[in-house]
Amino acid sequence: xxxxxxxxxxxxxxxxxxxxxxxxxxxxxxxxxxxxxxxxxxxxxxxxxxxxxxxxxxxxxxxxxxxxxxxxxxxxxxxxxxxxxxxxxxxxxxxxxxxxxxxxxxxxxxxxxxxxxxxxxxxxxxxxxxxxxxxxxxxxxxxxxxxxxxxxxxx
Numbered sequence: 333x334x335x336x337x338x339x340x341x342x343x344x345x346x347x348x349x350x351x352x353x354x355x356x357x358x359x360x361x362x363x364x365x366x367x368x369x370x371x372x373x374x375x376x377x378x379x380x381x382x383x384x385x386x387x388x389x390x391x392x393x394x395x396x397x398x399x400x401x402x403x404x405x406x407x408x409x410x411x412x413x414x415x416x417x418x419x420x421x422x423x424x425x426x427x428x429x430x431x432x433x434x435x436x437x438x439x440x441x442x443x444x445x446x447x448x449x450x451x452x453x454x455x456x457x458x459x460x461x462x463x464x465x466x467x468x469x470x471x472x473x474x475x476x477x478x479x480x481x482x483x484x485x486x487x
Contacts (some may be wrong), residue, residue: 335399338365341459342376347466350459352452366407367386370414378418382474383407384425384458401477408479421474423462425454 340353353372356365367417383404386396401422408420465473 337451338369339453339455340369340372341452341456342372342378343463345460347463349394349458350463352422352449352456355451363406363410366410367414369407370410370416373411373417374414378416380462380472381407381411381420382423382459382462383420384478385422385475386425389417404477405479408477411436412479413450419472420477420479421472422477423474425458431458 336358338356338358340356341350342360343350343355356368359365369381372378383400385400386394388394388397403421411418411420464475
């Protein structure tokens with residue numbers, strides 16, 4: 333999730349492989365990006381939605397970290413409002429955009445095309461990281477986000 337764009341990725345029903353899906357334009361005033369994400373989650377019967385948490389290299393919070401938390405909370409509310417039971421979880425995304433840019437350069441994409449897909453590729457990296465960690469640890473990973481609309485179970 334950036335200031336201008338939101339990368340979206342999805343995985344197969346077995347939670348094995350993350351793939352880039354689309355890039356949404358951020359719409360802070362009307363929230364159309366949040367509604368689009370809620371629609372995509374419902375359409376795909378999502379169980380969890382991961383939002384990247386951009387911490388500093390030292391692991392601390394930044395203004396971007398605070399924006400990501402606020403975005404995740406707004407998304408959790410939008411999902412509940414839309415009737416989705418998908419849980420929203422924050423997952424550390426340090427260096428995923430850097431990694432996505434590198435992979436796209438190595439694939440030979442030019443700068444303009446780069447910008448169109450880098451957020452999707454970063455989203456797929458974040459999702460794959462979460463899927464791999466969950467599979468390895470045999471539990472949910474990331475920080476649960478409370479939507480403020482129902483009791484939070486702490487998982």
